[in-house]
Structure formats: structure tokens, C-alpha cells
Amino acid sequence: MRNRFDAQLNKLNNSLIEMGALVEVAIGNATHAFETQDAELAKTVLAADDLVDTKERDIEARCLKLLLSQQPVARDLRQISTALKMITDLERIGDHAIDICELSLFLSDQNYILNPENIPVMASVTQKMVTESIDAFVKKDLKLAKAVIARDDVVDELFGKTKTELIKLVHSNADLGEQAFDLLQIAKYYERIGDHAVNVAEWVIFSITGKHKDTQVL
Amino acid sequence: MKKKIFKNIALVSSVCVLLTGVFLCLVFYFQLGDVVKTELQNRANAYIDFSYEDVENSLADVDESDIRVTLVAPNGTVVFDNTANATTLENHTDRIEIKEALESGSGQSSRLSQTLGEETYYYAVKLSDGYILRTAKTADSVLAVFARNLLLFALIMLAVLTLCYCFSARLAKRIVAPINKINFDEPNTVYDELAPFMRTITSQRSQIEKDMQALRARQDTINTIMDNMSEGAVLVDNKENLLYVNKGAKKLFSFANNGQGQNLRALFRDAELLAVAKSTLSGEHCETNRNIGGREYQIYGSPVAGVGAILLFVDVTEKAKAEKLRREFSANVSHELKTPLTSIAGYAELLTNGVAKQEDTAGFLQKIKAESDRLSQLVEDIMLLSGLDEGQATANIESVELAKVAYEVKELLAKKTEKNAVKINITAADDVIIKANYSHMHQLLFNLMENAVKYNKSGGTVEVSIQQKNGHPKLTVADTGIGIPTAEQARIFERFYRVDKSRSKTLGGTGLGLAIVKHICMIYEAKIDVKSTEEKGTKISVTF
Numbered sequence: 001m002r003n004r005f006d007a008q009l010n011k012l013n014n015s016l017i018e019m020g021a022l023v024e025v026a027i028g029n030a031t032h033a034f035e036t037q038d039a040e041l042a043k044t045v046l047a048a049d050d051l052v053d054t055k056e057r058d059i060e061a062r063c064l065k066l067l068l069s070q071q072p073v074a075r076d077l078r079q080i081s082t083a084l085k086m087i088t089d090l091e092r093i094g095d096h097a098i099d100i101c102e103l104s105l106f107l108s109d110q111n112y113i114l115n116p117e118n119i120p121v122m123a124s125v126t127q128k129m130v131t132e133s134i135d136a137f138v139k140k141d142l143k144l145a146k147a148v149i150a151r152d153d154v155v156d157e158l159f160g161k162t163k164t165e166l167i168k169l170v171h172s173n174a175d176l177g178e179q180a181f182d183l184l185q186i187a188k189y190y191e192r193i194g195d196h197a198v199n200v201a202e203w204v205i206f207s208i209t210g211k212h213k214d215t216q217v218l
Numbered sequence: 219m220k221k222k223i224f225k226n227i228a229l230v231s232s233v234c235v236l237l238t239g240v241f242l243c244l245v246f247y248f249q250l251g252d253v254v255k256t257e258l259q260n261r262a263n264a265y266i267d268f269s270y271e272d273v274e275n276s277l278a279d280v281d282e283s284d285i286r287v288t289l290v291a292p293n294g295t296v297v298f299d300n301t302a303n304a305t306t307l308e309n310h311t312d313r314i315e316i317k318e319a320l321e322s323g324s325g326q327s328s329r330l331s332q333t334l335g336e337e338t339y340y341y342a343v344k345l346s347d348g349y350i351l352r353t354a355k356t357a358d359s360v361l362a363v364f365a366r367n368l369l370l371f372a373l374i375m376l377a378v379l380t381l382c383y384c385f386s387a388r389l390a391k392r393i394v395a396p397i398n399k400i401n402f403d404e405p406n407t408v409y410d411e412l413a414p415f416m417r418t419i420t421s422q423r424s425q426i427e428k429d430m431q432a433l434r435a436r437q438d439t440i441n442t443i444m445d446n447m448s449e450g451a452v453l454v455d456n457k458e459n460l461l462y463v464n465k466g467a468k469k470l471f472s473f474a475n476n477g478q479g480q481n482l483r484a485l486f487r488d489a490e491l492l493a494v495a496k497s498t499l500s501g502e503h504c505e506t507n508r509n510i511g512g513r514e515y516q517i518y519g520s521p522v523a524g525v526g527a528i529l530l531f532v533d534v535t536e537k538a539k540a541e542k543l544r545r546e547f548s549a550n551v552s553h554e555l556k557t558p559l560t561s562i563a564g565y566a567e568l569l570t571n572g573v574a575k576q577e578d579t580a581g582f583l584q585k586i587k588a589e590s591d592r593l594s595q596l597v598e599d600i601m602l603l604s605g606l607d608e609g610q611a612t613a614n615i616e617s618v619e620l621a622k623v624a625y626e627v628k629e630l631l632a633k634k635t636e637k638n639a640v641k642i643n644i645t646a647a648d649d650v651i652i653k654a655n656y657s658h659m660h661q662l663l664f665n666l667m668e669n670a671v672k673y674n675k676s677g678g679t680v681e682v683s684i685q686q687k688n689g690h691p692k693l694t695v696a697d698t699g700i701g702i703p704t705a706e707q708a709r710i711f712e713r714f715y716r717v718d719k720s721r722s723k724t725l726g727g728t729g730l731g732l733a734i735v736k737h738i739c740m741i742y743e744a745k746i747d748v749k750s751t752e753e754k755g756t757k758i759s760v761t762f
Contacts, residue, residue, distance in 0.1 A: 014458075014483055021487035138484050139474075 005070050009079060012062050016083050019055040020134035023090050026052065026097040027130055027193060031123040034104040034186065042101040042108065052094035056087045082207035086137070089196040089203070093130060096189040096196075103182050103189075112183070113169060113176045118162045119183065122190045125155055129197035137204045145208075148201040155194035162187040219394060224386035231378045239371050240364075247360045251339065255326065258341035258353040261285060262324075269347040274298060290316055290342075290350040297349070310352075315342040319350050335362035450515075450531035453522070456499060458482045461526065470510060470531055486510075494519050498527040507534070514538045543712075550714035554596055554728065558589040565589075592728075599730040602661065603713070606737040618659045620684045620693060621646030627663045628682075631671055640674045642667065646684040650691050652762055654742060662738045663693070665731035666758055670697035673756070687761070696757040702750040710748070711736040735760075 026045055033042035063084045066072065072080055129148050136145035166180045206212040265273050273289060277300060289298035294311030296304045310316045318325020319342035328339045337359040342352040358366065396408035400416070402423055444451055450467030454460055460480050463473060471485050482495055494504045498519030506517050510531070518530040565582040568574040574582055624644050628635075635642055652659070663682075670680040678698035685692050702710060706717045714729040739746050742762055750756040 010481070014481060017481075017483040017487045018489070018492070021489055021492075024487075025489070134487070138487070 005066075005072075005076070008062075008066060008070075009076065012059065012066070012080070012083055015055065015059050015062065016086065017134070017138055019052065019059060019087060019090055020130075020137065022048070022052050022055060023094045023097070024127075024131055024134065026094050027100075027127055030097040030100040030104070031120070031127060033101055034107075034123070035120055037104065037108045039105055039108040042105045045101040046098060046105075049094060049098050052091060056091045059083060059087050078207050078210055082203045085203045086200055089199040093193050093196045096193045099189050100186055103186050107179065107182055110179060113179050118158050118165065119187055119190070122155055122158045122162070122187060122194075125151065125158070126190045126194045126197065129155070129194055130200075133197045133200040133204065136201060137207075140204075140208055142205060142208055145201040145204040149198050152194050152198045155191055159187050159191040220387050220390035223390050223393075224383055227382045227386050227389075228379055231382055232375060235371070235375055235378055239367070239374075243360060243364045243367065247358075247363050250357055250363075251328070251337075254339045254355050254357050255341065258285065258339055258355055259326075262341045262343045262351055262353045265345065265351050266343050267346055268351075269345060270297070270349040273345065273349075273351060284355075286354040288352040288354065290352060292320070292348045292350070310350075313340070313342075313352075315340040315352060316350055318342065319344050319352075330359055331356075335359050335365065448533065450529075452482075452485065452529045452531075453526065454482050454495060454499070454529070455526040458495065458499065460485060467531060470515075491517065495527065495529060498529065547713050550729070551600065554714065555593065558593040558596070561589045562586050562593070596728045596730075599728045599734065603730060603734055603737060606734070606741060614655050614657075615653055616656060617651050618654050618656050620650045620652065620659065620663070620691060621648075623656075623659050623663050624667070624682050624684060627660065627667050630664065631667060634668070634671050638671055638674060638678075639676045640671050640678050640680060642671070642680045642682060644682045644684070646682075647686055650684050650686055652691050652742075658738045658741070662735055662760070663695075665735050666693075666695040666760075669731055670695050670699065670756070673697065674699035678755075691762045692759060693762075694757060694759040696755060698755040701752040701754055701756055702748070703752055704750075707748055707750060711746075 026048060029041055029045045032038065033045060063080050066080050070076070129151055132144055133148045135141065136148060163184060166184050170177050170180045202213060206217065210216060265276070268276065270289060277287060277298070283300070286299070286301045288296060288300075288304075288307075288310075290310045291297050294309040294316065296307040296310055298304050299307060311320075314327040315325040318327075323344045324342065326339070326341045328337055330337050335358065336356050338354055338356045340352055340354045342350050345351055397412070400408060402420060444462075444464040445466075447464070448466055450470045451462070451464040452460065452467045453462040458481060460478060460482060462478070463485065467473070467485070473485055483492070486492070488508070488510075490506070490508060494506055494517055498504050498521055501521045502519075503521070504517070504519035508515055508517055513533055513535045516532045516534045518532070519527055520530075521527050565586050569579065569582055621644065624646060628642050628644060631642065634640075667680060667682060674680065674697050680698075681694070681696045683692075683694045683696075685694075702717055709715050710717065711732050713733040716729055736746065738744075739760055744760050744762045747759045747761070748756070749758075
């Protein structure tokens, strides 16, 4: 009985890692598509979103089934509830990758108005946060999860910088307003991705310690 | 062991006790019988000379209540019995003892009373008057003796068995104790009976020790090989759990612990790599290329029967780069060879068809000459380069005075310098001599100085300086020309690489000059340093 349950938990874990990998690839490709204005790449990311959604539903169904049939307690319960919460954040990250791709597709035939220095930095930092939050989950690494949470400040700061830069540009030339808005949106999406990575990291910490945001939940 | 010993001892002792008991009973029974018989005989014989009346009289006086006395008339009728009423008793002539007494004067017999487990002994004598006096006494039969002592036997048996049990437990312990304490390193046998057993064990032990050592050595060798190879190796079982991750693979995926028992996904979660692992586990040999962490890896998956699969990650970045360079090189070579050939073929066709006007012929021929010169120069350069590639360098080493070579090259370039209005200034320290192949040095200086002239501005200068610096000969060629953009500086030593492709046609050259320079420098382990500013000039120094 316990063996079967363990095998099911294992499978759940593997599915979660696979979903993480899908999201990682999506955000990596989205960033690349944005930076190189590669419309084809952007389209492949858009096409791959279904995979993430299917995976989310699959994991969700699995979690509910396990909760119902096994009535888990303690660590098992934490693991399953973590999975249930994590997939929401992962799916949101995947959605933001799609949003970035859609905007990149729209911008792919325009010259970027500002030398987009901060946005690629934001992109690489958030991408790393996503990778590390999934790594933390895979390796059950508390330290790594905390490092991810700490790095969110960097992203927030970069977002602020990008915003001021864009405001300056629009002040100097009102015609640049449209693209400035799009770029700001992209920056915002990255900032949101960073927040979701933090959420994932927090759930990882919960699955290890039973504490979520420093309150003992389970 | 205890049980076995107990069983055996208990069996032996029980049989002993039983046999002793039976034997004792029998002896006791027979002796008792003898005693009773003798007593009866003595008592009867005491009356042998008496007549019937005497006996009757004396019996009234003497108490004979412990035995039964019977007087029988010669016709067998019982006339007296001290324990029963004589008249009720039947005729006794058919009794064995009476019969015997009638015939021979005395007789005896014994009869078993089955219900009572008793035996009655009889003795009869013939009195002087023909009457028969019979004495009788009842004693226990064998079975009765036995039955009477049965409880005793049982008690003895119980005691013996208890003793056996304790004894066998202790015996087993005592037998086993030395065996348990056997030190196999010093096989001084405890029991002689165990000597062959000990010998076998000792020899097997040393065999096992040897085998283990061999195994360990092999394991060490395998581990050393696995850990020191630059390729990553990962062994997974059928359930996608890691069995072994070598150092290369750990480094590749920045994996910290040894991973044993963890899921493969802890190592990597790339969908394509997982797909490779899966299909390998299903028994297929797989091979794929994948970019991991910015480097190109070739991944081989081989199923391992009964275990799972092994995945090998081979870094092919350099190979891929070299492959790309080679492809580019051959494409460039064919392109560069084709261009002059096309011109030559074109002009030659015009001439042979007679289409060319008489006055153009000389010009065409000159062009054919120029193009074939370019072609042969190109072929020469390529041959030189491949020669340098194959390391024919060390032939014809002599002492070469660099300054002399520089002046020679200046002479050779005289025409070009005049055309471009460029001045070459050579400042050379005395006696800067290096051991080298003369033609290599010539090529080196020629290519550097020619470039400096070619890519110079009209009225510019080329400063060639040859000096001894910190004991190393240093050659510097500086021009005041167009310079090289910073982004391109890394690539100028590549074969056929041109910074400005449009310029190459007008200026000529093969695009191999700096590649040759680089190769020569590599052979003489010289360091090339490029400093260039666009529109200001380039300074290339070579330190030997």
C-alpha cells in the first residue's frame, strides 16, 4: 500500500519537474525571441503553451486523486499541497512567457527605441530565478530557495530603472509612446515572473519545513 | 545442537534405566521365588516324619498362619487346611505337586493367578503314613513387582531426563564455545575432527580476500577512469533512478551529491535529454546533439542489459568549431581559386574566338598574366600554410638577422610604396638575430609590411622597429592607415577573413597573409599583439 503511494508521489514529483522544465524552456525561448526579434521562435513558444496547460491539469488531477484516495498526513500532505500550489505559479510564468512572445512578435519588425540594456538583464535574472526555484524543488535545497527570494529585489529595482528610462524617452519624444508602453509591459511581465518564482520558492520552503512565509501552516 | 545432544543422551539413558529396571525386577522376582521355595521346603520337611495326626496336633500348637498348610489324603481328598474349610475343597489328585509327591515323595509347582498378579508356590511331601502335606505361599508375580515399582521408575526416569537436559545444554555450549572463538587468522584447530573443515575455510578465506582485492582494484581502476575522463557518464536503472554519476557529468550539470537513488530528473530536466534516456531505457541505442550550458554535446545512450542504461556526454564544441572552420576554409579556397580562373577563362575565350580587337589583345594578355600570378600566389600561400600546419617548420634553421630581412622586404615593396605614396622607416637595433627558417622570417615581415603599406592612407608612414627587449627580439610594424574595428580584431588572423570585403578586390592579396603570420608565430612560440584604432592606424608587435 505504502509502496504504491510512494510510487505515485514519485510520479507526481517527476511530472512537476517536467512541467518546470517546460516553463523554463518557454521563458528562455521568449527572452531569446525578444532580444533577437526572432518571430519564428516566438511562434514556437506560443504553440508550446498547450503542453504547460495540459501538464497543469494532469498534475492537478493527480493531486486531488491522491488527496481523496490516500488521505495523506504530515510530509506527504505537504508535498501534495505544494505541488497543487506550485503548478498555479508555474502556469502563470508560462502565461507571461506567452505574453512576452506576443509582444515580441508585434515588435519584431520595429527598431527598439531604447538600447534595451535593463530588460535583458531582468530577463536573465528572472530566468535564473525560475531555474533555481525549480532546482530548489528538485534538490529540496532550502538555501537555494531562500536565495531566489532574496534576488527578487534586484528584479524590482531593474523594473524601476526601466520605467524611469522609458518615461524620459516619452518626455523627449511623444511618438515613442506606443513602443514605450509595450516595452514597459514586457518589463512588467518579467517582474511578475520574478514574483511567481518567489512564490514557487516559498512553496518549496513550505514543503521542506512546513512553514509558509514564516508561519507554521502544517 | 542442544536438541540433538539431548535427544541422544535422553534415549541412551532412558534405555539404560528401563533395561536396568527390567533386569532388577527379574532378578528380584527370581530371588524372591527361590527364597519362598526354600522356606516352603524347610517348613514342609519339618513334618516329613510325622503322621497325619501328629501334624494336626502340632499345627494346633505352632502358628503357621504366614503360610498355607494343607493335608491331603492319599486318595486326594483334602482333610485339613489352615486357611479354608477342608470340606469345601475339591479333590487334589490332579495337582502337579501332589502327583509328584505321591510318586517320588516330594513335589513342587507354582501357579499364576492372573487377576491378582500374584504367584502361588506349592511344595508337597509325603508323610510317613502316606498322607501328603502341602505348604503354599503367595508372592508377587513379575508384573506385579514391576507395577509396584513403576512410580519409582517414572521418578528416576524424570530425574535422569532433567539431568540429561541440563547436561546436554551445557555440553552443547561447551562444544560450541571453542568453535565460536575460532580465530581464522591463526587456524590452530580446537578439535582434531574439525581440521579438514578449518583447512577448507582458511583456503576459501584467502581466496575470497584475494578476489575482493582484485575486485576493489578493478573498481578503483574503473572509478578512476570514469572520474578522470572529460566526458560525462551517467548510469541509470530501469526506474530512471541514478546509479552512478561521474565527475564529468556532475560538473556538466553542477550536481553536488553522488546522486545514488535519486531520480534522473534531479540531474537534468531537459525534455529532449529525458526523451533520450527514456528511449535508451526501452532498449534502443540513441545518439543526439544538444547544447548544454553554451557548449555543444554529443549524447550517446546505450542500454545496459539487466541494469538500465548508460548515457555519455561528449563535448564536441571544439570539434564542431573545427568542422565549421574547415567547411568555411574549403568554401573560401574554392571561391578564391574560382575568381581568377573565371577571369582567365573569360579573357582566353575572347582571344581564342577572335572577338577581341587587335588593340585590346595586349591588355587581355596582361590581365591573364596578372590573374594567373594571383592564382599562383594563392596556391603558394595555401601550400605554405598547409606546410606550416603540418609543422615542417624546423627545417633549415639558421641565424637570421631581422633588420636585413626588413631591408630586403622594403626593396621588394618599393614599387607599392611609391604607388601608395607611403614611406617605410626601419629602425633596427644591431645584432637582433634569431634562429629561424629564413623564408619564414621573410614571409612574416613581408606580410606584415605589405599589409601596413596596402591599408595605409596616401602619404602615410610605416614604422618598422626591431629591438631586443628583456632578452627577447621584438618586431613592431606600425602604420598610419585605416585601422581595424575593435569587433573585427579577433578575427583578422582567420584564413580568408577580410575586414572590408569590398576593398579586397582593388587591393589584391589572398586573405591568407595574417593567417600565415599567425602560424609562423605559433611555430616560433612568438606572441602577437594587435593595437588598432579606426582611422588612425594599426600597430602589430611580435615578441619572440
